[in-house]
Amino acid sequence: MTDEQVPTLYDWAGGGEAFERLTENFYRKVLADDLIGPLFAHMDPAHPRHVAMWLAEVFGGPAHYTSERGGYAHMLAHHLGKAITEPQRRRWVSLLVDAADEVELPDDPEFRAAFMGYIEWGTRLALANSQPGATPPREAPVPQWGWGVAPPYQG
Numbered sequence: 513m514t515d516e517q518v519p520t521l522y523d524w525a526g527g528g529e530a531f532e533r534l535t536e537n538f539y540r541k542v543l544a545d546d547l548i549g550p551l552f553a554h555m556d557p558a559h560p561r562h563v564a565m566w567l568a569e570v571f572g573g574p575a576h577y578t579s580e581r582g583g584y585a586h587m588l589a590h591h592l593g594k595a596i597t598e599p600q601r602r603r604w605v606s607l608l609v610d611a612a613d614e615v616e617l618p619d620d621p622e623f624r625a626a627f628m629g630y631i632e633w634g635t636r637l638a639l640a641n642s643q644p645g646a647t648p649p650r651e652a653p654v655p656q657w658g659w660g661v662a663p664p665y666q667g
């Protein structure tokens with residue numbers, strides 16, 4: 513397969529509509545959850561759609577989160593100071609996997625490995641950036657996640 517023939521994770525998942533189904537299902541679970549529900553008690557009703565836009569952009573879809581929603585800086589601002597704990601992060605991940613299964617995102621090993629790779633990475637960064645005194649970069653591009661294996665971290 514040449515590079516031009518490799519579908520994006522966004523296309524493989526089923527496009528924007530698939531991410532909207534995912535986040536609608538996910539945030540219904542989140543709001544009913546005793547451990548992380550309270551963090552989201554005052555969220556904007558459009559929050560699920562905004563996170564779907566973010567995920568679509570990360571996985572190779574249109575850059576609407578950047579053009580319409582303030583991109584990385586806006587996402588980051590929502591996590592600063594939230595002091596997310598590891599049990600809360602793990603619950604977020606578990607509920608997202610449950611939602612991915614319920615809305616029938618593709619379940620082939622390659623897609624799920626790539627999808628979960630981003631979710632692990634993103635939730636660990638969200639936790640770190642949410643701690644009191646954290647000083648993450650305030651500006652950065654929205655990450656672009658693909659099928660490949662991530663290279664080792666070099667600080």
Ligand code: HEM
Nearest residue numbers: 551554555556562563566587590600601604631634635638
């Ligand atoms: C891959 C991991 C994650 C992604 C991609 C993500 C994405 C986002 C985005 C895009 C927003 C802003 C939405 C907007 O534009 O309105 C947001 C807000 C938020 N996120 Fe995350 N997030 C992640 C992990 C987490 C985790 C692990 C937690 C906590 C357990 C969390 C808690 C929140 C909260 C509380 C808000 C603000 C909700 C409100 O409007 O009140 N996030 N997230």
